[in-house]
Amino acid sequence: MSEETRVPAKKSGKGKYELSDELKAYKGVWVFIEHEQGGVHPVSWELLGEGRKLADKLEVPLSGVVLGAPSLATRRFCEEAFFHGADHCYLMEDVVLGNYRNQPFTKGLTDLVNAYQPEILLLGATTQGRDLAGSVATTLKTGLTADCTELNIDMENRSLAASRPTFGGSLLCTILTLNFRPQMATVRPRVMAMPNRDTSRTGTIIQHPLGMMEAEIVTKVLEYIPDNQQDKPQLAFADIIVSGGRGMKNPENFQLIWDLALLLGAEVGASRPVVQAGWVELDRQVGQSGKTVRPKLYIAAGISGAVQHRVGMADSDVIIAINNDPNAPIFDFATYGIVGNAMTILPALTQAFKQQLAVAKMAS
């Protein structure tokens, strides 16, 4: 579609936009169902949970979009999408969609959008989702908001209000795409809650052909080397995380974090300055530029709780904060706080947990 064919909305009255008839035809909320090596990325289900709320507010259907090689798996992904809240699934099957590649996936998703015209299109902010979203939004010449932490509907304009951290994560901003459709946004894994899986739900599958030959695709996949999962920290799905920040002062003190984590069977996390200083690897960074986590227990020592870090862990069930500054922002949203020197509190906490666990063991 050329840029000239788009008719932008006119501003009518104060701050309210009237969409052109062409853009008014865009209806419904879509979630791109991302999969790799036979498994769906959980962020897709999280987005269906969030998409359901948006679709209900707009009183429109929620749809999943599955692109892949013809197989039983793609059918199963559609079925799972229904279980997680979708009413419809757009299914595009073609052998050339067997592995993710930018060119055929961009064409596939763009064609689907032009054919069925959703008003909102959500993707996971993963290596695949970000690669695809940027290409699709540029092809469609529409707005795309990256790494949203909050999605809502601005009812006055019937538009998607996508909020994300800005200025290095110290403030949030809300971004609207007023006079272009679809409104696109990416959301990182674990930012949204996992919806309930309801196996009684069903829906309709709408199939659409890709119409592309392998010879037209320039990039070829020579090999796929799966990661050895055991070697990598798995923060996103950890139940307990013990994190340290700049307040730990040096890498030797950071060992106190590891000591407590080892006792609790927890993953070790860190704030950005600690990762930048090289005390722990990048995979352990929690926050806007690292991982988003939602454990049952999050212990933060020597972390001030700037927005950058906060957006990555604020949805933890219980947050324990240890900081020597009583005015540290982390005490504004933690469940419990201890004001004091992390270097003396942490060993005491390790000891206290040890005692409590011994008691719990005797009781069982």
Next chain:
Amino acid sequence: MHIVVCIKQVPDSAQIRVHPVTNTIMRQGVPAVVNPYDLFSLEEALRLKDIHGGCVTVITMGPPQAEAALRKCISYGADEAILVTDRAFAGADTLATSFALAAAINQISKNQAVDMVFCGKQTIDGDTAQVGPGIAKRMDMQLLTYVSQVDSVDTTSRTIQVQRRAEGGVQVLTTQLPCLVTMLEGTNEMRFATMDNMFRAARHQLKIWDRVAAGIEDVSKIGLKGSPTVVSKVFAPQAKTQRAEIIESESGEPRDLALTLVSKLFTQHPSASEAVVKQAA
């Protein structure tokens, strides 16, 4: 090989401070740096130039002071630098930015064909990762994002083989030049600026292009006008209504504070304490 590297001058995020009362950004005195992610791409471009010969052109769109970031890149070994700057670019979102940069790179290629474009994985101030894919799409180049390693470039058959980070593994991909690559962080180490290059950087005549020089006729595609997204509000995150319960004890000793805390956790938060018992076992 002619390689173009897109960079951005960004505020050093580690030094941004928020005003404690007004919650606004205190930009004054925050030093500007080359976006750290861009340096992995610049180093990779320089490495390919070392192997295959040719030249590396760095380009940025930004205010006049972004010149300093370009000079920094020359000191690392880039050959040419172009600053695309015009008031008409102000307020550009990622769609408008990719339009302007793609237009400028097309202008560059009129003098000498461009074989590869490198972009940073994302910037540290915007964090969108959208401009690279946008430029590739607009220039009809193959897109290789999150590249952890460039295995080989064959200038005769004009092919490239790379390793690309996917969610659960690594894809080994091969494609045709011209292509656009974004490098993953930590994949190489930026070389030191040599004395010669530092002198060259200081003396270098940068090209400064306005909208017209960048080959852009249609002002409706750039700046605020060319941006489909609008920022409707900027706000500080809502403070939770409930502040943390601060654990205190008579003695104030770490041991007593820790015991009080753990006992509260075990009596009042069954799901968190169950997780502790289960994980610790």
